Amino acid sequence: MAPPFSIPSVQRLSTQRIAPPVPSLCLFFFRQTQLWVDWSLPLLGVTVLLVTYSALLLVGPALWGPHCILPAGDTAPDLLWALSGAGVSAPQATGPFLHIGAVAGVTLLAWPVADCFYHTPPKVLLLLVYFGLTTALYLAPLMISSPCLMEDNQLPPKPALSGHRGAPMLAPENTLMSFQKSVDCDVHVFETDVMVSADGIPFLMHDETLTRTTNVREVFPAQATMNGTAFNWTDLQQLDAGSWFLEVRPPSLGLAGRDQVQAQKIPSLQQVLQEAKQHNISIMFDLRPENHTDYQSFINVTVETILRSGIPPQLILWLPDGFREQVRQQAPGFQQIYGLKSSWNETESPLRVNLPYQDVSTEQIGRYRQDNISVNLYVVNEPWLFSVLWCAGAGSVTTNACQVLKEMKRPLWLTYLMVWIVTDCVSFLLILSAFLLLQ
Template sequence: MADPAGCCRPCATCLLCLYSCQWITAKKEKKKGLRTTKCDCSWFFFLLLVFFLTLVWLYFAIIILNDFHNFNEFIFKQRKLWLDWSLLLLIVTAMLITYSAVLLVLALCLQLCGQPLKLHCVHKTLLILTALVVAAAFTGLGIKWAEEWRSARISLQATGPFLHFGIVGGMTLLAWPLASFIYRSRNTGLKVFLLLVYCAVMIALYLAPLGITSPCIMEENQLPPKPALVGHRGAPMLAPENTLMSLHKAVDCDVEVFETDVMVSADGVPFLMHDEELTRTTNVQAVFPERATLNSTAFNWTDLQRLDAGSWFLEKRPFPTVQSLSAGDRDQAAKQRIPSLEQALEAAKQSNISIMFDLRPENHSDYQSFVNATLQVILESGIPLQQVLWLPDGFREQVKQQAPGLQQVYGRKRLQNEKEPLLHVNLPYQDMSSEEIRQYRRDNISVNLYVVNMPWLFSVLWCSGVSSVTTNACQVLKEMKHPIWLLPSSTYLMMWIVADCASILVILWAFLLLK
């Protein structure tokens, strides 16, 4: 077998060694009569499939990083084990994509060099394991975290135009090994089939922008105002969540609303706490080991004040940003205690920001008394009622009567024939499309979406016209003066045409060069 031009014999031998795990020189290969069989081709196509699966999973892994703190909290509730699982996810994903990508590059180089694609059994086993791991990951995502499929739809609005250019580029580069195979193969039927499939895929890719829509394809003068920031439990990347330090850090990030969760102690004092148990964000296991698993509402205010609500933040490091805190911030975080709602309202009033909260747990037998106690604290605090955004649905009519000045925020979309028009809605970012956001905006309905941490997601919602977003990363989104990208439709059209024309020329060049 003659070596193709541009492929030296030592390089071909080395590639064959890495791919086949056998040190076979070109002369030995010729003596043994090694050739690429149908089985070898099947394994190559399986390798190609695994590579694309891992590539898609990498895309999903990057997307779900926006919501991974919720996953960490879920695992803690189930296993009482705190770990930043996002790091493990990225490491495993990087290993899988790197392995399959290296194998694919080796296979393509071997094809260009005219060498047989004899995949070693070790690689075959590892490829099958890779496929099983990725399949299990997608299955688990669909069962336990189905809303992330909707996140993928939103992400395509942010990345669609650029994914298109990337895929066109990748498929264009495949023209070289494809042309090499077609010119070398004696199987006419297979050659025609592969050529037709490749042409069909490329034509579909060239026309794909006809179906790509993104709210960020617009003129600069059409860009809506930047969404206001709502601090999710304050600024939880910079301070322990639901503490006064977190509230003040959120104020430093220019948030307009401090979002929190309220519970009521056994002796009727509303306080800030998200979890129904105190184990994640306090040292309750050390102070009250026999009562650690009780509901947060089972503790009186005196007992709650004995708990440390800050040291866990430094020990568990729920976000990577904890490592970069100054010594002063670390010292302040370690001194945090569970704040009462009264203290939070006073801090919000002094900082001139609004406060939005949910009242938990909704299924508690004393929930009405919780509502009454919370309302009493609000009315006695002296905070302007328009600065308080009321989220709980339970006994809402009673709340409207006793405190008509409160801003009522609904955790649902508006209904047909709504008796009283909604003015504020608070929903997961996956639950509203760009079209719905624009329609609500036209109808003067304020839309707040949660939880938005990544700049790409914030950019899409900004272009869509959302009023505000609840975020853990207020320090990041504060610095954004503009969406990550904004393309006029005419510019995108020009990029589309240029990319397609360049791809066609490169493909023609590849087939003519290797002829």
């Protein structure tokens, strides 16, 4: 008898999802730390940040303006030497570390690249692109053009230092304490700013108002926002010109130093001239405000104050452009120093120029030097930027950091070169480790 008809059993299809293969990078970290984290996302995120950072450094000058010193025919690597200094945006100021950031980025990429290479169908093209990019970054410093690539016997003399409002990192700017601190830095020039009080006394002040560097809001609240030239000398001497410094830049001065800071008053030009005379230091200043209706009388009072002080006239570097010919006649012994190119006649050849470093190329500095024109560049605070200007032949720089630049015995090119070499070596070892561990 035939067996009863039966419907063949149908196996149920499993609805269980097949887990995707686990990246070996995640397994590797799990075995080492017993923590399950998908490390690919953090690595990629950090890499994107580093690449973006490096790109900003490269295109920074196009976005924020030419805040750099570049010889003719510069390429992107030259920015490593060209970007820095006070008043420059943060990405530009860290320009020398572009190479380090880029190498760090490709080093982090070694883990996902190695993981992809070993555990997916071979991607030879990916590997070639990765190692090609890495090699190019390793060798990038060799393509950098810098005025510091020279023999030691070709190195120009170290630029002299001009104290920008004294030594403003060590003491309140434009105070006697600040200029006394700058003397300890071996500055050759006091750089400052002069105003004339309502009763005809030249005094030191950079801002048009007194609010930033004095307690004028407390002493004269109704007059706090008035121009500094509206105050008479007696009123100016009632102001505290030092305590603000302890709030903005708390220094390691000790109790005696803090007391000295708090005792600072607005100095007169006469007082600073005596300080310069005592130490045989030149003085250079802007006379403010240039658009004042009494500017010519400010010029006259200032020149008379200088002549009465007894300071040798050759120590005066006369910078104000207004009524310069009149000053030449009144005080022929003053050394004339010029700012913008338009401030001197085509027929005359200045002996000294005072220019922002951002507006002068290293080639122009060299040409000034060949023409026996002394170039003072401002404001230079970073040692590596000072190194470039030193190699280019700048005669002097105006700085806030005289205590730092004083200690430099030679340009820093070799220091940065060693940093780049060490970075490349460490990166190579990390990349090699990634490929060996994930094999």
